[in-house]
Amino acid sequence: MALLARFDTPDSLRDLPLGSPFYDNWHNFIDVRLQPATAGSGGGEFYDPTETNVNVIAEHSLTWMGFPRDLMVATNRDNRRAAFTAGENRDVQEEYCEWNVWRNRAGKITKVIFVTETPEYWEQMWAVDRPTVVALYRTLVSPAVVEADLHSGGVYNRRNSWNTTNGIVHFIQTINTLGAALGLAQGSVNSGAARDNYEANPGPTTSVDPRVQMDIGTLSRRGLSVTLREPIGLYIAGYDDTGWTKPNGAPVDNYWRVVRGSPGRILRLEYEVPSSAGFVVGDIRIGGRPIEWGGQIAEHVTCTIAGVAGWRAR
Amino acid sequence: MKSKDQNTTPVPEDGLKPIKPLEISIKQKVLDQQFTKVLVDVGELQLKLPKGVMIPSLGTEFGADVPGVEPEPVYGARARANIQGNKIPGFNKDHQHFLFFKLGNLKRAKQWLHWIAPLISSMEDVLAFVRAHRAMRVRLGVKEPPMCATWVNIAFSNAAIRALVSRADAEAFGDQSFRQGLAARSTYLGDPTRRRHPGNVRNWLVGGPRREADILVIVAADDPEDLVTIVDSIKGRARSAGLRLLFEQRGDTLPGALRGHEHFGFKDGISQPGVRGRVSSAPGDYITPRYIDPSDPRARFFAKPGQLLIWPGQFLLGEPRQHTEHLYNSAAAATNFPRWAALGSYVVCRRLRQDVPAFWRFAIGVATALGIPAQQFASMLVGRWPSGAPIMRTPATDNAALAGDDWANNHFIFDDDTRPSTLVPIPGYPGDSFAQASADVLGAVCPHFAHIRKANPRDVPTDLGKPHDSLLRMILRRGIPFGKPIVGIKRPPLRLLKQERGLMFLCYGSTIEDQFEFLTRRWANSPIQPNFGGHDPIIGQRDTRGNRVRFIDVPTPGGTRRVNIKNEWVVPTGGGYFFSPPIGAITSVLGA
Numbered sequence: 001m002a003l004l005a006r007f008d009t010p011d012s013l014r015d016l017p018l019g020s021p022f023y024d025n026w027h028n029f030i031d032v033r034l035q036p037a038t039a040g041s042g043g044g045e046f047y048d049p050t051e052t053n054v055n056v057i058a059e060h061s062l063t064w065m066g067f068p069r070d071l072m073v074a075t076n077r078d079n080r081r082a083a084f085t086a087g088e089n090r091d092v093q094e095e096y097c098e099w100n101v102w103r104n105r106a107g108k109i110t111k112v113i114f115v116t117e118t119p120e121y122w123e124q125m126w127a128v129d130r131p132t133v134v135a136l137y138r139t140l141v142s143p144a145v146v147e148a149d150l151h152s153g154g155v156y157n158r159r160n161s162w163n164t165t166n167g168i169v170h171f172i173q174t175i176n177t178l179g180a181a182l183g184l185a186q187g188s189v190n191s192g193a194a195r196d197n198y199e200a201n202p203g204p205t206t207s208v209d210p211r212v213q214m215d216i217g218t219l220s221r222r223g224l225s226v227t228l229r230e231p232i233g234l235y236i237a238g239y240d241d242t243g244w245t246k247p248n249g250a251p252v253d254n255y256w257r258v259v260r261g262s263p264g265r266i267l268r269l270e271y272e273v274p275s276s277a278g279f280v281v282g283d284i285r286i287g288g289r290p291i292e293w294g295g296q297i298a299e300h301v302t303c304t305i306a307g308v309a310g311w312r313a314r
Numbered sequence: 315m316k317s318k319d320q321n322t323t324p325v326p327e328d329g330l331k332p333i334k335p336l337e338i339s340i341k342q343k344v345l346d347q348q349f350t351k352v353l354v355d356v357g358e359l360q361l362k363l364p365k366g367v368m369i370p371s372l373g374t375e376f377g378a379d380v381p382g383v384e385p386e387p388v389y390g391a392r393a394r395a396n397i398q399g400n401k402i403p404g405f406n407k408d409h410q411h412f413l414f415f416k417l418g419n420l421k422r423a424k425q426w427l428h429w430i431a432p433l434i435s436s437m438e439d440v441l442a443f444v445r446a447h448r449a450m451r452v453r454l455g456v457k458e459p460p461m462c463a464t465w466v467n468i469a470f471s472n473a474a475i476r477a478l479v480s481r482a483d484a485e486a487f488g489d490q491s492f493r494q495g496l497a498a499r500s501t502y503l504g505d506p507t508r509r510r511h512p513g514n515v516r517n518w519l520v521g522g523p524r525r526e527a528d529i530l531v532i533v534a535a536d537d538p539e540d541l542v543t544i545v546d547s548i549k550g551r552a553r554s555a556g557l558r559l560l561f562e563q564r565g566d567t568l569p570g571a572l573r574g575h576e577h578f579g580f581k582d583g584i585s586q587p588g589v590r591g592r593v594s595s596a597p598g599d600y601i602t603p604r605y606i607d608p609s610d611p612r613a614r615f616f617a618k619p620g621q622l623l624i625w626p627g628q629f630l631l632g633e634p635r636q637h638t639e640h641l642y643n644s645a646a647a648a649t650n651f652p653r654w655a656a657l658g659s660y661v662v663c664r665r666l667r668q669d670v671p672a673f674w675r676f677a678i679g680v681a682t683a684l685g686i687p688a689q690q691f692a693s694m695l696v697g698r699w700p701s702g703a704p705i706m707r708t709p710a711t712d713n714a715a716l717a718g719d720d721w722a723n724n725h726f727i728f729d730d731d732t733r734p735s736t737l738v739p740i741p742g743y744p745g746d747s748f749a750q751a752s753a754d755v756l757g758a759v760c761p762h763f764a765h766i767r768k769a770n771p772r773d774v775p776t777d778l779g780k781p782h783d784s785l786l787r788m789i790l791r792r793g794i795p796f797g798k799p800i801v802g803i804k805r806p807p808l809r810l811l812k813q814e815r816g817l818m819f820l821c822y823g824s825t826i827e828d829q830f831e832f833l834t835r836r837w838a839n840s841p842i843q844p845n846f847g848g849h850d851p852i853i854g855q856r857d858t859r860g861n862r863v864r865f866i867d868v869p870t871p872g873g874t875r876r877v878n879i880k881n882e883w884v885v886p887t888g889g890g891y892f893f894s895p896p897i898g899a900i901t902s903v904l905g906a
Contacts, residue, residue, distance in 0.1 A: 061846045078649075201640070237842050241858075242857055251860065264330055
């Protein structure tokens with residue numbers, strides 16, 4: 001298999017014109033974070049597909065729940081209300097999935113937006129094409145966005161108001177970054193002396209970290225060369241609204257909207273009931289329970305990152 | 315004439331990416347011939363049990379204490395007499411009868427509770443029998459020694475607790491799903507939303523709107539006549555007490571070599587969690603016999619090869635629970651229930667109708683397209699061969715000797731090569747000499763959709779992270795088939811084919827939401843959890859705005875091919891969520 005020529009953007013997004021230096025910058029951003037090869041347990045390795053030639057024999061997509069596991073297990077899952085209440089704060093949404101909730105005057109949820117976009121992507125765009133970034137913010141969040149809102153002293157502000165208090169565009173939680181995800185994946189090839197997953201116990205209480213660590217560690221123990229599948233990105237794999245009902249008890253219609261990304265590689269997902277329906281998200285029941293928090297929906301949003309594995313080409 | 319399944323790629327309504335479908339085309343005549351053959355073949359299998367193995371009646375010989383593991387709680391005579399016996403250790407009788415009652419006059423109902431309370435079989439009763447039975451089996455050298463017992467257990471809905479005790483007590487149960495009841499959660503479990511569908515909750519025989527049972531009585535017996543006698547007695551006394559019998563269901567294990575199998579023909583109930591806890595403080599006297607030698611580090615979390623040890627609080631309210639991050643440490647006991655409910659458990663009952671011809675015709679059709687025997691493909695759907703032998707250990711053919719070896723038939727993991735366990739000396743047991751399972755992280759041997767891989771991912775990390783979390787999902791399954799079988803019958807007459815058959819699914823746990831419902835909705839019903847690969851083709855239910863098509867992504871030498879599943883062979887037709895109280899509370903609280 002030939003070497004990969006260039007790392008692509010998540011879901012091959014083309015927010016900037018082809019030919020923009022952004023695409024080379026994006027490639028470089030990933031490339032410098034990956035070692036040509038990182039040796040792992042069992043003779044396996046994590047490799048940079050632009051530098052190391054591997055005959056890929058398999059793909060493996062890892063999935064995890066969008067809602068933070070840590071909040072649930074804090075009470076041994078005895079207090080779901082407490083977990084959902086705490087989960088509305090994006091600073092604890094640490095599973096590479098963040099969401100914002102909109103409510104009406106009655107306090108009922110009217111819309112929830114989920115994102116899996118990393119801040120680095122937006123910073124790289126900002127570095128070469130500020131007007132496009134502003135235009136995207138205006139499309140995604142509000143026509144009221146102006147360039148000055150998005151930076152301080154020329155440096156892109158990840159926590160600008162249109163990505164925090166007034167909206168959501170990309171991750172803000174401190175460890176929800178592509179850099180962290182790449183580091184996690186790369187470091188996961190080494191599972192120490194563990195011979196199986198019962199002998200390997202990664203510390204984190206999240207869903208995503210042990211998932212990545214153990215899946216990649218397992219492949220490495222098989223002696224396989226492992227890397228992330230192009231286009232590298234953190235995605236929403238799917239959502240499940242079965243058993244959700246309208247106020248009249250009928251199954252909900254399809255109120256999901258994939259705004260950025262594509263099926264299986266969703267980057268921005270909105271859940272909102274059209275005004276013509278005569279009710280709002282907060283009137284929907286999941287298994288008979290009214291939706292009071294965005295986290296109740298996040299429980300049914302599944303995130304993914306995909307890997308490939310193979311043998312070194314000779 | 316050809317039976318052609320277009321198997322078209324559905325437009326994803328769940329954000330998933332479509333995969334190229336498998337073309338399925340088979341002549342009707344061939345399908346019919348193969349179906350007849352499969353029914354006979356499956357019925358002819360015989361387990362080969364290891365011979366000459368000497369298991370003593372008491373557990374102490376197989377229960378060496380393992381250094382470095384927290385002491386486990388002792389369930390002394392008083393506790394054992396208070397815990398209902400069908401959850402621990404389980405009735406496991408060939409004949410059972412389920413009675414679903416609606417409360418009438420409360421005063422008379424309470425009097426009936428006082429009448430039935432002494433009949434309730436405790437953990438003490440059942441455990442004593444199990445141990446004596448085990449001893450007798452060895453002494454006589456037969457599989458089924460002539461010993462008989464008849465047992466009764468009882469459970470109450472949340473509405474019944476509200477009526478019999480108080481609203482406050484009913485609301486004090488922390489499991490919200492129990493408070494809601496099964497009918498309210500039915501479509502959340504993937505049950506049909508269309509009103510005309512036989513599996514829609516409104517069409518259930520019991521458990522649907524206005525047909526929700528207040529009390530579930532389970533009667534079990536070795537002798538069918540004994541069963542009838544006590545069932546009649548309970549029904550008669552109930553009638554006199556003003557209880558209305560909403561529904562009743564007789565269950566029987568399948569006859570002959572198919573004993574312990576469900577109606578599709580597969581051995582059921584092989585993999586059960588091992589409940590931690592001691593019967594006495596005598597060294598090694600555990601509820602679940604321990605067969606792993608303490609020198610093997612896995613003795614800390616396995617009772618025998620493949621049987622994970624689970625802290626009892628996962629099944630008994632108020633007892634130490636399984637730690638969320640650790641394989642063998644305990645976590646604090648739950649406190650979110652009325653004090654009188656300690657040592658009780660939640661019960662899920664689902665009456666599941668099975669369409670055996672639909673299942674096998676599907677399996678034959680796909681197997682033909684893949685060019686493999688139907689039994690082999692059907693075994694990929696289940697994850698075990700009809701005998702119960704795991705395909706992880708015998709991928710190409712069934713193996714009756716492996717299936718009959720309780721120390722081998724559940725010993726495998728998925729992600730890494732399975733290493734042999736070191737067992738304590740078991741007189742007469744030659745050891746597990748079958749080929750060990752090789753790593754199957756990609757699901758090429760036991761696909762990710764396989765029922766046993768969905769319901770029990772073992773060592774595989776999941777959408778909830780480390781496999782340690784999966785230990786918290788385990789349930790005690792106590793189901794039994796109902797209806798007459800057609801597997802084993804060469805040409806079942808139309809009259810027999812048309813008869814209803816299925817499984818009375820019953821399970822116990824300390825939370826319905828995080829155990830039964832989690833396993834059902836999050837894993838069995840999901841095509842991408844705990845791993846990509848499709849829905850559980852055995853128990854998975856899916857209803858996306860009335861569309862009930864499921865799919866599996868079948869690994870083939872030429873790559874993954876998607877197979878849509880349009881027919882349904884497991885249809886819910888009744889059930890309920892109940893609470894199995896400690897026996898003492900039946901009179902002192904519920905009957906007070």
